[in-house]
Amino acid sequence: MKDVFAKLATDFLSTIVFLAVYLATDNVLLATGVAIASSVAQVIYAHVKGQPLGFMTYASLGLVIVLGGATLLTSDPRFVLAKPAIAHFAIGGIMLRRGWMLRYMPPLVAETIPEYVTFAGYAWAALMFALGAGTIAIAATGDLKLWALYVSVIAMGAKVAAFAVQYVAFRILVTNRIRAARA
Numbered sequence: 001m002k003d004v005f006a007k008l009a010t011d012f013l014s015t016i017v018f019l020a021v022y023l024a025t026d027n028v029l030l031a032t033g034v035a036i037a038s039s040v041a042q043v044i045y046a047h048v049k050g051q052p053l054g055f056m057t058y059a060s061l062g063l064v065i066v067l068g069g070a071t072l073l074t075s076d077p078r079f080v081l082a083k084p085a086i087a088h089f090a091i092g093g094i095m096l097r098r099g100w101m102l103r104y105m106p107p108l109v110a111e112t113i114p115e116y117v118t119f120a121g122y123a124w125a126a127l128m129f130a131l132g133a134g135t136i137a138i139a140a141t142g143d144l145k146l147w148a149l150y151v152s153v154i155a156m157g158a159k160v161a162a163f164a165v166q167y168v169a170f171r172i173l174v175t176n177r178i179r180a181a182r183a
Contacts, residue, residue, distance in 0.1 A: 010057060014039040014064040015084055019148055028077040028144060035080070036068040059090065081139035081147050084155070085132040092128030095121055105170075113173045120166050127162055131155045 017038040022031035039061045046053045063083050070079040101121035102110045138150045
């Protein structure tokens, strides 16, 4: 579990840095510049250390440079604010692959309720698309405080809540299926 959070932090480092600097300084251009620099530094550091970086890290680097650059050139924060939406849409698209979630489940769950795991994978894709659309809607307003609340509390809270609901539902479903098989 700790490894999962470390990978997520690595994949979304530039967004985390942007949010932290913006909340500390209330300066969009500074936060954007620091986010771009941190993203570039992250890739350089990984290459120097010989650490492999995932596709999401490189995608994030490209997006932060392009969208951050557009923000710096136009002084319009909506470009950089849209970045998390693109990540949500990309992840949602990947999650549309049938059965993608099965490989992440314990064998007992994957073998006992594979149809529910597949359904949950599609539900996660729908959640990612909804969060991406919400991010675009909030970014379009240009309200940085609302955006910060949305990406740090609402979007994260929705994912935590979805995980909790899935965990409880899978436990109940597996238990019921095992009991039914014994009867």
